[in-house]
Amino acid sequence: DTAVSQTPKYLVTQMGNDKSIKCEQNLGHDTMYWYKQDSKKFLKIMFSYNNKELIINETVPNRFSPKSPDKAHLNLHINSLELGDSAVYFCASSLRGRETQYFGPGTRLLVL
Amino acid sequence: GQNIDQPTEMTATEGAIVQINCTYQTSGFNGLFWYQQHAGEAPTFLSYNVLDGLEEKGRFSSFLSRSKGYSYLLLKELQMKDSASYLCAVNRDDKIIFGKGTRLHILP
Numbered sequence: 001d002t003a004v005s006q007t008p009k010y011l012v013t014q015m016g017n018d019k020s021i022k023c024e025q026n027l028g029h030d031t032m033y034w035y036k037q038d039s040k041k042f043l044k045i046m047f048s049y050n051n052k053e054l055i056i057n058e059t060v061p062n063r064f065s066p067k068s069p070d071k072a073h074l075n076l077h078i079n080s081l082e083l084g085d086s087a088v089y090f091c092a093s094s095l096r097g098r099e100t101q102y103f104g105p106g107t108r109l110l111v112l
Numbered sequence: 113g114q115n116i117d118q119p120t121e122m123t124a125t126e127g128a129i130v131q132i133n134c135t136y137q138t139s140g141f142n143g144l145f146w147y148q149q150h151a152g153e154a155p156t157f158l159s160y161n162v163l164d165g166l167e168e169k170g171r172f173s174s175f176l177s178r179s180k181g182y183s184y185l186l187l188k189e190l191q192m193k194d195s196a197s198y199l200c201a202v203n204r205d206d207k208i209i210f211g212k213g214t215r216l217h218i219l220p
Contacts, residue, residue, distance in 0.1 A: 035210075041197060043155065043210040056207060090154060098142060098203055103154035 003027050004104040006091050012110045013081055020077045021107045023091030031055075032074040033101065034066060035090040043090070049074050050096075081111045116211035118200050123217045129188050132214045134200030138181040142203040146174050146185045149197045149213065158185070158198075192218050 004025045013019055025032060033056075034046040047066045048056035054066070063079040074091060091104040115137035124130040136144070143162040147155040161167060161176035161183060173186040185198055197213040 033208075040212070041149075041215075042212050043199065045208065045210075048207075098206055100145070100157045100160055101208060102157070105154050 004091060004093055004102050006089075006104040006107050008107060009105060010108050010110075012112065014112055015081055015083060017081050018077070018079045019081060019109075020075055021089055021091075021109075022073070022075045023104055024073050025091075025093040025102070025104075026072065027093055027095075027102060029093040029095050029102075030071060031094045031096060032068065032071070033092040033094075034074065034076050035092065035103075036060075037088045037090060037106075039087070047074075047076075083111050085109060086111045116200055116202055116209060118198075118211045118214045120212070121215045121217065123219060124187075124190055125219050126190055126192060128190050129186065130190060130216065132185045132187075132198050132200075132216065134183045134185075134211060136181050136183075136200070136202045136211075137204075138178065140205035141178065141181075142206070144174075144176055144183045144203065145199075145201040145208065146172075146183075147199040147201060147210075149199060151196070155199055187216075190218050192220065194218055 006023050031050045033048045037043045046060050049068045052068045065077045068074045088106045090106045092101040094101045118134045145160050146158040149155040159174040166175045171188045176183045195218045197215045199213045200211040
């Protein structure tokens with residue numbers, strides 16, 4: 001029944017490693033997003049995909065690469081992890097780009 | 113958050129009413145969302161205003177003035193479970209931009 005799911009929920013890793021976070025939505029939505037929420041709780045959009053096509057790519061390091069194999073999935077791969085990447089990463093989806101977003105439970109990433 | 117301003121923190125008493133304001137830059141504006149986020153959880157949708165006026169949904173109401181670039185979220189009959197962050201988010205040029213959120217503390 002989970003509408004937007006993310007795995008893993010927690011991720012603890014060493015600097016320099018490469019990791020991936022997966023997101024799936026079963027709502028039939030066309031648009032999916034990745035957000036980063038830092039320690040100050042500011043929610044900032046990173047990427048947005050509409051029907052597997054990238055439509056928003058904010059200023060994030062190119063170590064972050066999103067991949068959308070189909071419109072129900074949007075994965076985030078991070079290369080060469082840095083301490084500053086520690087944050088909560090939320091996936092979200094909406095029916096269309098302008099509409100209400102439904103958020104996944106978040107992935108808490110800690111880089112040591 | 114790209115000229116979306118809301119107070120950082122507010123405190124109110126159980127049973128009372130609180131109003132959380134949000135001001136934003138009006139260029140490219142299409143609508144305004146309010147989300148609630150409890151500590152350690154994901155944001156959840158509360159309301160979406162496109163036209164001027166007040167929309168009521170149970171204990172929560174949201175108001176919008178497009179010409180003034182102003183919105184507020186009104187919470188009535190406050191309960192302890194309303195302790196959370198409230199995020200104002202603007203739909204601008206088909207992008208949703210979040211404010212930094214208002215952390216609301218409810219005192220018994």
